[in-house]
Amino acid sequence: MKIDWFTVIAQIINFVVLMWLLKKFLYRPILSAIDERESNIKKQLLAAESQKKEADQAKDEFNHKNEIFNKEKDVLMQKAADEAKAEADRLKASARDEANKLKNSLEKAFAEDQAIKNDNMTKRLKGEVLDIARKTLKDLSSVSLEDQTVAVFLKRLNGLKADEKTKFSEALRGGKAILVQSAFALSGEQRALVKKAISSLLKPDSIFEFKIQPELINGIEILTNGYKLSWSVAEYLGSFAEDVEVATK
Structure with a gap:
């Protein structure tokens, strides 16, 4: 190929x-x-x-x-x-x-309210007892409660012990006016009796001043040169008032 x-x-x-x-x-x-x-x-x-x-x-x-x-x-x-x-x-x-x-405030308010109520009740009861005593005394004798108060006070004044009488006499000779306070107005006769009883402890030309003091609760007191001699129904109502206050709590 x-x-x-x-x-x-x-x-x-x-x-x-x-x-x-x-x-x-x-x-x-x-x-x-x-x-x-x-x-x-x-x-x-x-x-x-x-x-x-x-x-x-x-x-x-x-x-x-x-x-x-x-x-x-x-x-x-x-x-x-x-x-x-x-x-x-x-x-x-x-x-x-x-x-x-709030509790303390309520308790305080309640206590204050109770104290006011108790105080009012005590005052009312004292007043009622005083009225009863005055009426009873009038029923039992012809002497008024005021006259009896003056009589008891003069009895206490005349019955002072020797040392108390000496202190009182010395205070009365301070030269200041002798203040006689009573829960009621003393009559002329009652004032004369008080002056006579006091004058037996000092010179007769002393100056007296008489005042009404309702807080004494049917009582009388003598104040002079810081010395005080007193008597009142309050002394006898004290324990009764305490019992009333306890009973009303």
Whole structure:
């Protein structure tokens, strides 16, 4: 078989030209595209890795912040609970103090009211007893209660012991007016009896001053230079008044 070298050479040349054309216009763009795609894939993978790291870092940071928040939340909750308890204790103590103050005020007001009632009752009872004593004395004798009071006082004055009589005489010689106070107005005769009894203990030219003092409760007292000599129904009503006060509590 005869080889057509011209044809062979032409085909070789055509093949070489085809390969050059393919390489220039087909393979190189494809390879470039493949390289570019690989480069893009590598970039995407690197970006994804970076995003993953950032995500992990953000997750760790979030977990850390969440842990800190939980700790701070627990501290704040405990602090709020402590403050609420302290405020509740303060309000309870304040309410207790106010209740005690109110209780004390009520007890004081009640005690004052009872004291006023007892005092009024004591005064009323004393007055009633005094009226009864006056009526009884009038029924039993012809002497009034005032006359009997003066008589008892003069009896006490004349019955002073020696040392008391000395003290009284010294006080009467002080030069000041002798104050005679009585729960009722003394008649002229009663004043004369008192002056006569006192004058027996000092000089007769002494100055007397007579005053009415209802608080003595049907009594008489002599005041001069700090010395006092007295007698009144109150001395006998004292124990009775105490019994009344105990009974009315």
